[in-house]
Each structure stands twice: as structure tokens, then as C-alpha cells.
Amino acid sequence: MQISVIGCGYLGAVHAASMAKLGHDVVGVDTDVTKVEALARGEAPFFEPGLPELLRDVVATGRLSFTSDVADVADAQVHFVCVGTPQRKDGYAADLSYVDSAVDALAPHLASGSLVVGKSTVPVGTARRLEQLVTAIQPESGLAWNPEFLREGFAVKDTLHPDRIVYGVGEYGVGGDSFRAEALLDEVYEAPLAEGAPKLVTDHATAELVKVAANSFLATKISFINAMAELCEATGADVAALADAIGMDKRIGRKFLNAGLGFGGGCLPKDIRAFMARAGELGADQALSFLAEVDSINMRRRVRMVDLAREVCGGTVVGRRIAVLGAAFKPESDDVRDSPALNVAAQLQLQGGDIVVTDPQANANAAKVWPTLKFADSADEAAEGADLVLLLTEWRAFRELDPVSFGEKVTRKRILDGRNVLDPQRWREAGWTYRALGRP
Numbered sequence: 277m278q279i280s281v282i283g284c285g286y287l288g289a290v291h292a293a294s295m296a297k298l299g300h301d302v303v304g305v306d307t308d309v310t311k312v313e314a315l316a317r318g319e320a321p322f323f324e325p326g327l328p329e330l331l332r333d334v335v336a337t338g339r340l341s342f343t344s345d346v347a348d349v350a351d352a353q354v355h356f357v358c359v360g361t362p363q364r365k366d367g368y369a370a371d372l373s374y375v376d377s378a379v380d381a382l383a384p385h386l387a388s389g390s391l392v393v394g395k396s397t398v399p400v401g402t403a404r405r406l407e408q409l410v411t412a413i414q415p416e417s418g419l420a421w422n423p424e425f426l427r428e429g430f431a432v433k434d435t436l437h438p439d440r441i442v443y444g445v446g447e448y449g450v451g452g453d454s455f456r457a458e459a460l461l462d463e464v465y466e467a468p469l470a471e472g473a474p475k476l477v478t479d480h481a482t483a484e485l486v487k488v489a490a491n492s493f494l495a496t497k498i499s500f501i502n503a504m505a506e507l508c509e510a511t512g513a514d515v516a517a518l519a520d521a522i523g524m525d526k527r528i529g530r531k532f533l534n535a536g537l538g539f540g541g542g543c544l545p546k547d548i549r550a551f552m553a554r555a556g557e558l559g560a561d562q563a564l565s566f567l568a569e570v571d572s573i574n575m576r577r578r579v580r581m582v583d584l585a586r587e588v589c590g591g592t593v594v595g596r597r598i599a600v601l602g603a604a605f606k607p608e609s610d611d612v613r614d615s616p617a618l619n620v621a622a623q624l625q626l627q628g629g630d631i632v633v634t635d636p637q638a639n640a641n642a643a644k645v646w647p648t649l650k651f652a653d654s655a656d657e658a659a660e661g662a663d664l665v666l667l668l669t670e671w672r673a674f675r676e677l678d679p680v681s682f683g684e685k686v687t688r689k690r691i692l693d694g695r696n697v698l699d700p701q702r703w704r705e706a707g708w709t710y711r712a713l714g715r716p
């Protein structure tokens with residue numbers, strides 16, 4: 277099939293490459309000319325395991341190309357809209373300006389019988405509005421919503437082998453027939469469907485809600501265990517053991533019950549806020565008032581980590597050399613959007629700490645956001661002369677540190693495990709003062 281992908285960020289670049297891998301002819305569109313040129317050379321503009329290999333592979337086959345001119349995709353049958361929906365600067369709502377301008381620019385070029393497919397995370401009601409806009413310009417076209425559930429760090433695998441595929445189709449769809457939208461998407465996803473990925477066909481609003489409901493549930497699960505961590509801190513109990521025990525109940529499950537510094541990134545924080553804002557517009561704000569609590573439990577973990585660092589340093593961090601291991605919002609990513617690790621590093625610097633950050637992939641992005649921090653190329657280098665070490669993003673290189681040899685780098689053997697990934701006994705036996713969130 278002839279496919280276009282509008283917006284080549286984390287979502288779009290991976291989606292475009294994956295669709296070409298499935299055998300389609302794909303053109304990726306992005307207004308950022310530098311990004312388009314890099315992608316056309318087969319270079320990934322951000323760190324994502326497996327993406328550089330996939331890009332080089334499919335660009336070489338000739339099935340994937342890139343352009344900054346949306347007029348170049350007029351022949352495509354299916355157009356995926358993959359642009360960002362960040363949090364607005366003036367509040368919690370999602371900024372839809374990129375989605376709106378992408379669809380505005382695309383609409384005059386739509387061929388008869390083509391389908392626009394939204395993948396961006398949007399407030400419920402957006403698809404219906406965009407469908408009216410698109411069909412007013414090209415009546416023989418339609419719009420479907422096909423939310424994306426990929427995780428950064430596993431984006432290629434999640435796209436090629438999704439655990440479910442959701443289509444939200446309109447009442448009229450292509451040429452007055454929603455069945456046509458479904459048939460076109462079945463053709464796009466023929467390979468994963470044949471592999472057994474479950475398909476759910478819904479109306480537009482349900483498909484839009486599936487995405488924000490899933491992310492809200494995940495965020496709630498993390499904040500639930502972090503709330504339990506606060507209780508554990510108040511009573512001397514151990515949240516890691518608690519998570520293991522409740523997670524053995526199959527109805528609860530152990531996944532997403534890792535207590536620590538909480539969630540960040542480009543999705544969960546802004547999605548729960550945008551969801552609350554939309555519920556307010558719909559007069560249903562009470563239904564989501566718990567998400568405000570989910571958000572504040574999450575933000576409190578960052579404050580708690582800063583307080584703990586100050587406490588361990590004897591009441592002040594002024595002049596203390598602190599090594600921060602991790603800047604990305606999670607391992608296997610160079611993404612520092614709303615990163616808990618970077619937030620804690622910045623707060624400690626503002627309180628007078630002498631902070632050295634190291635991250636296997638995210639140093640450069642972190643330096644753009646917070647240029648006054650110092651950066652090191654490795655944990656060993658960051659730890660040189662440190663009064664305190666904070667482990668804030670659980671990269672494998674940090675999880676596998678040897679407490680004995682690592683202890684030779686620092687001035688004071690004190691470590692705060694912000695992700696509950698180190699073995700407390702092993703570190704204590706090597707002479708370290710070990711503290712963690714939610715553990716005695």
C-alpha cells in the first residue's frame with residue numbers, strides 16, 4: 277500500500293520505518309528539514325534500540341523516503357497523523373496546534389477514497405471534529421483513530437508486534453461507509469493481524485479514550501505503589517517486598533508496581549493532565565479528580581528524594597559533591613521530557629549542591645534543558661570525589677555497579693537508590709550507607 281506518515285518524531289519515525297518493514301511504500305513527512313535529511317540517510321534523530329538498523333534496512337530497499345512537502349504524499353491511500361500533542365503552556369490541556377495544522381495542510385491533497393488515520397494522543401472529540409474538516413474538503417475520504425501504545429525503548433517491537441490494534445471508525449467513514457476504513461486498516465496491519473494481534477473496532481470517541489484510559493491506569497498503578505511507599509516510610513516497612521506480595525495476586529499483577537522516583541516522559545504526565553482538562557470541559561471533572569492525586573503523589577516523590585539527599589548530607593547540600601546516575605526519564609531512552617532524574621538534579625543544584633550527572637544516552641539532551649549542570653561520561657567519572665551518589669534512572673550499567681570498586685571512587689560511601697534496583701545488603705556489606713524510597 278501507499279502510506280504517508282505525517283510527523284516524524286518518536287512515534288512517527290518508528291511507525292514509518294515499521295510500516296515499510298511490513299512491505300508498504302511509505303513517505304514520512306516532517307516540517308523539520310534537518311530531521312528529514314537525517315532520516316533520508318537512514319539516521320535515527322533520537323536514541324531508540326533497533327531503530328537505526330531498521331531505518332537503514334528499509335531506506336535501502338527504496339520503500340521508505342522522507343519529505344518536508346505534504347503535497348508529495350497526494351497519492352497515498354492511508355495517511356497516519358503522528359504529530360505531538362504536548363501540554364499547553366497556559367495549563368493542563370493538550371496543545372492541538374500541531375494536529376490541526378497537519379490535517380489542514382494535508383486535506384487539500386487527499387485523493388478520493390483515501391483515509392486519514394490519527395495516531396496522536398488527543399482529547400476525546402478531536403477525531404469527530406477532524407473528520408468533519410477533512411470530509412468538507414474531500415467528501416470521498418474518511419478519518420479513523422488508531423491509538424498507539426508503544427513504549428520508548430521498545431518502540432520497534434511494540435509497533436511490529438502490538439498486543440492489540442484498536443480502530444475507531446466514524447459513522448460515515450470513507451465514501452459514507454465505515455466498513456471501508458476498517459478494510460483499509462486491515463490491509464495496513466495484515467502482518468500483525470495474521471500473527472494473532474487482537475483487533476478491536478470501536479467508534480471514534482472510544483478509540484480516543486482507550487489510549488488515555490490505558491495511560492491513566494498505568495500512572496495510577498505507579499502512584500498507588502508510591503503512596504504505599506510513603507506509608508512504608510512512615511512505618512519502617514519495605515515497599516519492594518509489599519509490591520512482590522500484592523503483585524502475586526493475578527488480578528493485580530507485579531508489572532508497573534516498581535516504587536521509586538515515579539513516572540515522567542512525554543506521555544504519562546501530560547496525558548493524565550490533558551485528560552483531566554478535557555473531563556472538565558465535558559462537565560465530568562469529578563470522574564477524574566483522583567488523577568490530580570495520582571499526579572501529586574508522583575511529584576511528591578521528587579521532593580522526597582531531594583529531602584532525603586539533604587538529610588543524608590547532614591541537613592544541607594550546599595557545596596556537597598553529588599553524583600547523579602541517570603538523566604533520561606527511563607532507561608533505554610535519551611528522552612528527558614519531564615524526567616524525574618533531571619528534575620531532582622536541578623533542584624539539588626538550585627539548593628547549592630555541586631552536581632555531576634551521567635547518563636549513557638541522555639547527557640546531550642539534558643545539557644540542552646539544564647546547561648549549568650556538569651556532565652560526566654561514566655558513573656566512575658561522575659563519582660570521583662562524591663559525598664553522595666543518587667541512582668535515579670535504572671540503566672543496566674548502574675544496576676550492575678560493583679559496590680566495592682565503585683566505592684573507591686567516592687569520598688563518602690553514601691548512595692540513594694531512587695529506583696529500588698540495588699541489593700541493599702550487598703551495598704551495606706561493602707561499607708555503603710544505603711537509603712531508598714519506601715524501604716527501611
Ligand code: UDX
Pocket residue numbers: 424425426427428429491494498531532533534535536537538539540541542543544605606
Ligand atoms: C507509556 C506507556 O507505557 C505506553 O503504552 C504509551 O504509548 C506511552 O506512555 P513510556 O512513556 O515510553 O510509555 O514509558 P513507560 O515504560 O510506560 O514508563 C513511564 C514512566 O513510568 C517512566 O518514567 C518509568 O520510570 C515509570 N515507571 C514505570 C515507574 O516509576 N514504575 C513502574 O513500575 C513502571
